[in-house]
Amino acid sequence: MSAYQLNDIEVRYGQTKALDISSLELATNQSTALLGENGAGKSTLMHLLAFIQKPNAGQIHLQGEAVKDTLSSQQRQKIGFVSQQPYLLTGSIRDNLKLALKLQHIPRHLHQPFIDEALTIVNLTDLSDQDAATLSGGELKRAAIARAIVYQPDILLLDEPFSHLDQRHIHQLEKTIQLFAQKSGKTVVFSTHDRLQAMAIADNSVNLVSGRVTSAPLLNLYHGHCHQQQFNTGQIVVHVAENKPEARHIAIDPREIIISDQPLEHTSMLNRFQGRLIQIAEETGHIRLLVDCGERFHAIITPTSLNKLALQLGDTVWLSFKASAVSVF
Numbered sequence: 001m002s003a004y005q006l007n008d009i010e011v012r013y014g015q016t017k018a019l020d021i022s023s024l025e026l027a028t029n030q031s032t033a034l035l036g037e038n039g040a041g042k043s044t045l046m047h048l049l050a051f052i053q054k055p056n057a058g059q060i061h062l063q064g065e066a067v068k069d070t071l072s073s074q075q076r077q078k079i080g081f082v083s084q085q086p087y088l089l090t091g092s093i094r095d096n097l098k099l100a101l102k103l104q105h106i107p108r109h110l111h112q113p114f115i116d117e118a119l120t121i122v123n124l125t126d127l128s129d130q131d132a133a134t135l136s137g138g139e140l141k142r143a144a145i146a147r148a149i150v151y152q153p154d155i156l157l158l159d160e161p162f163s164h165l166d167q168r169h170i171h172q173l174e175k176t177i178q179l180f181a182q183k184s185g186k187t188v189v190f191s192t193h194d195r196l197q198a199m200a201i202a203d204n205s206v207n208l209v210s211g212r213v214t215s216a217p218l219l220n221l222y223h224g225h226c227h228q229q230q231f232n233t234g235q236i237v238v239h240v241a242e243n244k245p246e247a248r249h250i251a252i253d254p255r256e257i258i259i260s261d262q263p264l265e266h267t268s269m270l271n272r273f274q275g276r277l278i279q280i281a282e283e284t285g286h287i288r289l290l291v292d293c294g295e296r297f298h299a300i301i302t303p304t305s306l307n308k309l310a311l312q313l314g315d316t317v318w319l320s321f322k323a324s325a326v327s328v329f
Ligand SMILES: Nc1ncnc2c1ncn2[C@@H]1O[C@H](COP(=O)(O)OP(=O)(O)OP(=O)(O)O)[C@@H](O)[C@H]1O
Pocket: 013, 016, 018, 036, 037, 038, 039, 040, 041, 042, 043, 044, 045
């Protein structure tokens, strides 16, 4: 059974369509990362999953059951949600956790062990009696996570949970997410801008672009207009294989981009740009290059290719890719 099944979802704010999702399934026992640029719709989707916002159209099934208007208290107990900018009520962290347990109708004898467990997970046992109003940004975030997990929900929703955390607590939360999702019947959904972090800890990811779910990679994502198989980003013109006048985005898989130190001769690749190499980074056994050609392109090459090309930061390089390597949507 899936944790969520969304169908024909639309969310509008005035004239703006913030979400337009025909179908999305989030499986149980998985951690899913929601990825997307600022304004892509991640928080809006999180709010739908937490049932604190209703879509303008569409249907959401929670653990196989269609949710109509409001959640039953049993269903509410299944979900723990931490918003992007959480707030705690006046009183200590412990008071906040107690209140969450009361609101979720958790039997009183379980309060103490549940609170102790949640505080240990987020490493806040020593601060449990501190007034919530005096917590630092990172402590507040961790306290809010404790409040979401204290009643042991099946589903944990975390909107940008890593912001404000230092390296030690980022690492700790990454572990918490992984351990939570491994427990029987549990599900985690978290949003992040960090694609590498998502790849490292999540079982899968949902890529959002302007409110729509896409399978296109979120690297090399550009916005603009398409006219006669040419996509104009305002900075460069990219040849595409499809004529889609309504399309507003393109994305190019970084592995489809050929890097050379001279313009490639005798190639059928329609897209060729000259640029300056501005970043060289190692990524899971490969090398990721960032090249500024008016738009910034990421390209992935092997360490052997990097050595052969003897590339250095600041070098002028050529990028070539086929029109068919461009996803247009
Ligand atoms: N209450 C609102 N009224 C009007 N527009 C809104 C409202 N909430 C969100 N939006 C718009 O909807 C779109 C999606 O916003 P959302 O907050 O879901 O994006 P996001 O992916 O979470 O962004 P970020 O990474 O910046 O947090 C944006 O264009 C945003 O400006």
